Amino acid sequence: MSPARGTRKRKASPSTQGASTASTGRTTATSAAAASEREPVAGRPRTEHRRELLHAMLRIRRFEERCVELYSAAKIRGFVHLYIGEEAVAVGVNEALTSEDAVVATYREHGHALARGIPAEAVMAEMYGKTTGCSGGRGGSMHLFDAGRRFYGGNAIVAGGLPLAAGLALADRMRGQPRVTCCFFGDGAYAEGEFHETANLAALWNLPLLLVCENNLYAMGTAIERHEAQTDLALRAASYGMAAWAVDGMDVEAVERAARRAAESIRGGGGPRFLEMRTYRFRAHSMYDPDRYRDKTEVEQWKAGDPVTRLMDRTREDGELGEKELTGIERRITEEIDAAVEAAEQAPEESVEDLLRHVTSRSTEVT
Amino acid sequence: MGTGRADERKTTYREAMREAMREALRADDRVFLMGEDVGRYGGCFGVSLGLLEEFGPERIRDAPLSESAFVGAGIGAALSGLRPIVEIMTVNSSLLALDQILNNAATLLHMSGGQLPVPLVIRMTTGAGRQLAAQHSHSLEGWYAHIPGIRVLAPATIGDARHMLAPALADPDPVLIFEHGSLYNTAGELAPLSSPVDLDRAAVRRRGTDISLITYGGSLPKALAAADELAADDISAEVVDLRTLRPLDDETIDASVARTHRAVIVDEAWRSGSLAAEVSARIAERSLYELDAPVERVCSAEVPIPYARLLEQAALPRTADIVAAAHRAVD
Ligand SMILES: Cc1ncc(C[n+]2csc(CCOP(=O)(O)OP(=O)(O)O)c2C)c(N)n1
Numbered sequence: 001m002s003p004a005r006g007t008r009k010r011k012a013s014p015s016t017q018g019a020s021t022a023s024t025g026r027t028t029a030t031s032a033a034a035a036s037e038r039e040p041v042a043g044r045p046r047t048e049h050r051r052e053l054l055h056a057m058l059r060i061r062r063f064e065e066r067c068v069e070l071y072s073a074a075k076i077r078g079f080v081h082l083y084i085g086e087e088a089v090a091v092g093v094n095e096a097l098t099s100e101d102a103v104v105a106t107y108r109e110h111g112h113a114l115a116r117g118i119p120a121e122a123v124m125a126e127m128y129g130k131t132t133g134c135s136g137g138r139g140g141s142m143h144l145f146d147a148g149r150r151f152y153g154g155n156a157i158v159a160g161g162l163p164l165a166a167g168l169a170l171a172d173r174m175r176g177q178p179r180v181t182c183c184f185f186g187d188g189a190y191a192e193g194e195f196h197e198t199a200n201l202a203a204l205w206n207l208p209l210l211l212v213c214e215n216n217l218y219a220m221g222t223a224i225e226r227h228e229a230q231t232d233l234a235l236r237a238a239s240y241g242m243a244a245w246a247v248d249g250m251d252v253e254a255v256e257r258a259a260r261r262a263a264e265s266i267r268g269g270g271g272p273r274f275l276e277m278r279t280y281r282f283r284a285h286s287m288y289d290p291d292r293y294r295d296k297t298e299v300e301q302w303k304a305g306d307p308v309t310r311l312m313d314r315t316r317e318d319g320e321l322g323e324k325e326l327t328g329i330e331r332r333i334t335e336e337i338d339a340a341v342e343a344a345e346q347a348p349e350e351s352v353e354d355l356l357r358h359v360t361s362r363s364t365e366v367t
Numbered sequence: 368m369g370t371g372r373a374d375e376r377k378t379t380y381r382e383a384m385r386e387a388m389r390e391a392l393r394a395d396d397r398v399f400l401m402g403e404d405v406g407r408y409g410g411c412f413g414v415s416l417g418l419l420e421e422f423g424p425e426r427i428r429d430a431p432l433s434e435s436a437f438v439g440a441g442i443g444a445a446l447s448g449l450r451p452i453v454e455i456m457t458v459n460s461s462l463l464a465l466d467q468i469l470n471n472a473a474t475l476l477h478m479s480g481g482q483l484p485v486p487l488v489i490r491m492t493t494g495a496g497r498q499l500a501a502q503h504s505h506s507l508e509g510w511y512a513h514i515p516g517i518r519v520l521a522p523a524t525i526g527d528a529r530h531m532l533a534p535a536l537a538d539p540d541p542v543l544i545f546e547h548g549s550l551y552n553t554a555g556e557l558a559p560l561s562s563p564v565d566l567d568r569a570a571v572r573r574r575g576t577d578i579s580l581i582t583y584g585g586s587l588p589k590a591l592a593a594a595d596e597l598a599a600d601d602i603s604a605e606v607v608d609l610r611t612l613r614p615l616d617d618e619t620i621d622a623s624v625a626r627t628h629r630a631v632i633v634d635e636a637w638r639s640g641s642l643a644a645e646v647s648a649r650i651a652e653r654s655l656y657e658l659d660a661p662v663e664r665v666c667s668a669e670v671p672i673p674y675a676r677l678l679e680q681a682a683l684p685r686t687a688d689i690v691a692a693a694h695r696a697v698d
Pocket residue numbers: 108156157158159185186187188189190214216218219220285
């Protein structure tokens with residue numbers, strides 16, 4: 001295996017694109033592959049595709065805005081981490097995945113779950129802790145699962161999903177299945193041993209693993225310069241012998257292109273790929289976070305690059321999407337979320353008699 | 368070597384475990400072995416010696432020193448339909464994989480509302496007694512037995528080493544197998560298997576009427592030796608081998624205490640918060656009125672296990688300690 005690994009190491013040069021912007025103040029992270037901006041994607045007309053991307057991002061945004069209201073109304077409890085501002089990452093990456101592929105995400109995963117196709121109703125019911133939730137009410141906001149859609153959580157231990165994702169990829173490699181396992185994790189996870197162990201293992205064993213680091217510049221209140229000695233994450237990932245590059249995570253089309261490129265090479269047997277998604281969360285870390293550690297002007301600057309409005313503006317400029325269509329999208333989303341909330345309200349709570357279910361498979365079967 | 372020979376034959380605990388893995392690897396191509404030095408080296412205790420030659424490097428998979436990553440990879444592979452056997456060199460280094468074992472393997476089924484069972488087997492060596500000093504002498508199987516969602520086994524005999532793996536692999540949930548380091552060289556006859564091992568059942572290794580010696584793993588030979596000595600003193604000791612530390616087989620413990628009315632629990636872990644404490648509490652809860660004497664516990668001294676031979680031996684349960692505890696209960 002070693003000669004092949006050597007080749008991959010040399011091919012890892014795109015990471016240097018990241019190097020130029022990572023260490024400096026970088027509210028203007030550059031896209032990895034600006035050249036193909038105008039090309040139609042996946043054989044569909046561009047207008048239609050952009051409309052879908054916009055719909056998917058707006059859907060996540062509105063869903064989470066509703067979650068905030070429901071949290072204030074004490075309908076939802078526990079730790080809730082909002083993805084607002086980062087929607088382009090989940091939506092763009094999802095475009096590169098098929099229903100056969102697997103996804104492993106973090107506790108900030110409403111966006112990934114919705115993008116993956118878990119119905120809003122099942123996600124909302126999970127937030128309510130109802131039996132109709134996608135985890136039967138046992139998981140809550142941080143533990144959304146859907147085995148049928150190969151959505152493996154919802155992991156609330158920072159970096160804890162990475163080894164598991166490597167195992168899903170290992171199983172595919174051992175059986176020769178041309179599938180990709182995509183693992184999302186934060187910049188904070190990059191400091192964990194589990195990330196580095198997994199990166200090494202994935203490169204060593206040539207695993208079909210797509211590592212997507214959502215670098216939103218903070219791990220709770222700790223800014224990346226305060227938790228990483230070298231903030232060029234792609235550069236370091238490349239040192240494990242995998243191609244790695246940085247992407248403007250606020251541009252859904254750039255995300256999609258990068259993810260497609262990475263997924264294609266993984267499917268072709270090229271081993272793992274690492275994407276550093278440069279993004280930003282517009283809201284506090286969680287509902288408990290007073291957000292005292294960030295400069296408000298920094299937040300405002302990033303909000304000016306909102307991935308949703310950015311795509312809207314682009315489509316408007318190109319005359320692809322009128323106000324009427326936008327209103328239509330918003331209306332459909334509102335209807336869907338209203339229905340999801342209504343269904344979650346009506347859904348039953350699990351009987352306390354069932355408390356010990358799902359501890360072992362036997363207790364799952366018994367009741 | 369064939370499998371399932373009808374006649375009794377000489378073997379060792381180590382070979383019995385290897386034979387069990389060989390059988391599983393031959394029977395089911397979803398099974399593979401993964402861990403540090405399981406392949407070229409043959410396993411750090413020689414358990415997997417020769418398996419690489421038969422099954423190749425994909426299925427006898429040498430992993431880097433990344434306990435968290437390869438245990439987690441075992442979990443992911445199990446979720447994806449394979450049947451991994453993950454070997455961790457010793458319980459001591461399993462602490463580096465504790466996150467994966469507790470936060471993923473043991474919880475995924477529950478957190479997913481029953482969608483994601485994890486059919487994973489993790490084997491590891493445990494225990495002290497070989498002058499390996501504090502960091503290589505832990506007995507932490509009791510910690511693992513604390514965790515709902517996983518099954519914990521401690522095969523103590525050649526027969527269990529040979530026959531507990533198959534039902535462990537058939538279990539849809541994570542199973543941890545603790546192999547006491549002092550047992551690998553145990554030589555003896557492997558009796559033919561009459562019926563598959565029931566992983567919900569403890570085993571009564573010796574029948575007795577005066578006292579129950581309740582133990583598991585590396586302490587079983589000591590308890591059996593103590594029973595021999597007690598017999599010479601006209602005390603009939605029953606020896607219960609828990610062998611499944613989670614879930615505990617309350618019925619077998621209850622029945623034994625109901626027969627003998629006295630119990631000594633022998634556990635190589637530290638006494639405080641130990642499995643011995645759990646068994647003792649259960650006897651108090653379930654069988655208090657059966658008891659003719661307070662429950663006795665023989666555990667390790669509350670000290671990091673020292674290197675010096677005499678000190679190490681003094682720190683661990685000894686046959687003489689078990690005999691003395693039994694006398695206290697009976698006399
Ligand atoms: C191993 C671990 N340590 C600490 C925590 C508490 N914690 C939850 S989220 C978080 C920050 C993680 O930051 P990052 O990985 O960048 O993800 P983000 O929240 O920014 O999406 C911390 C410290 C945890 N859940 N797991």
